[in-house]
Amino acid sequence: MKRPIISPSVLDADFLHFENEVQKIKDAGLEWIHFDVMDGTFVNNISFGNLFLKSVCPKIDLFKDVHVMIANPLEMVEKFKEAGADCLTFHYEACQNDQEIFDVIDKIHDFNMKAGIAIRPSVSIEEIYPFLSKVDLVLVMSVEPGYGGQHFVESSLDRIAKVKNEIVSNGYNVLVSVDGGINDTIAPKCLNNGADVLVVGQYLFNHSDFKDRVERLLK
Numbered sequence: 140m141k142r143p144i145i146s147p148s149v150l151d152a153d154f155l156h157f158e159n160e161v162q163k164i165k166d167a168g169l170e171w172i173h174f175d176v177m178d179g180t181f182v183n184n185i186s187f188g189n190l191f192l193k194s195v196c197p198k199i200d201l202f203k204d205v206h207v208m209i210a211n212p213l214e215m216v217e218k219f220k221e222a223g224a225d226c227l228t229f230h231y232e233a234c235q236n237d238q239e240i241f242d243v244i245d246k247i248h249d250f251n252m253k254a255g256i257a258i259r260p261s262v263s264i265e266e267i268y269p270f271l272s273k274v275d276l277v278l279v280m281s282v283e284p285g286y287g288g289q290h291f292v293e294s295s296l297d298r299i300a301k302v303k304n305e306i307v308s309n310g311y312n313v314l315v316s317v318d319g320g321i322n323d324t325i326a327p328k329c330l331n332n333g334a335d336v337l338v339v340g341q342y343l344f345n346h347s348d349f350k351d352r353v354e355r356l357l358k
């Protein structure tokens with residue numbers, strides 16, 4: 140069985156000592172880092188943007204898993220390429236129609252990034268099925284986007300299993316990523332339902348035992 144990917148969300152990391160936070164990720168043997176970009180419009184919170192990523196990404200030799208919770212993904216694709224994103228995941232709900240979704244996916248690929256589509260818990264998982272043949276990753280949000288440290292929405296487990304089944308039965312090559320409220324109890328449930336990537340924020344950061352926590356997620 141493939142080793143699950145842990146993608147630490149730095150939303151609640153210690154930004155005064157960001158280099159140390161990145162080192163913790165590397166010392167734990169992880170290869171991904173998750174950046175939650177929030178614009179204050181698509182979600183009622185503002186985190187950091189493409190200019191912050193542009194300042195740090197070139198110095199981080201990890202896979203830059205960028206999750207944009209922004210209202211205008213199509214207009215920002217090039218800016219996140221310039222910022223150093225390796226995978227750019229936008230929200231289904233941020234687009235006006237299917238054509239715009241296909242346009243965003245194509246533009247992300249045109250800029251040689253992996254394309255991810257995210258869907259919030261309140262939206263039927265079947266809504267993203269038409270795009271599975273085009274994307275590289277599906278981000279099943281297990282909390283409403285906008286904040287770290289929320290409780291995992293239990294119905295997400297069924298959504299993970301459903302979208303994984305749709306991917307496998309059609310032979311698509313798409314990673315299933317889960318994002319929000321994940322800890323050592325919930326992680327195995329997500330993996331058993333088909334998750335390939337676990338985005339984990341507050342369970343990992345602001346504790347003294349980062350590496351031990353990573354091992355507990357993967358036990």
Ligand code: DX5
Binds near residue numbers: 150173175
């Ligand atoms: C929420 C973000 C998540 C969140 C994960 O909008 O997409 O990445 O920060 O953090 P935890 O694990 O703290 O829920």
Ligand code: ZN
Binds near residue numbers: 148
């Ligand atoms: Zn995220």
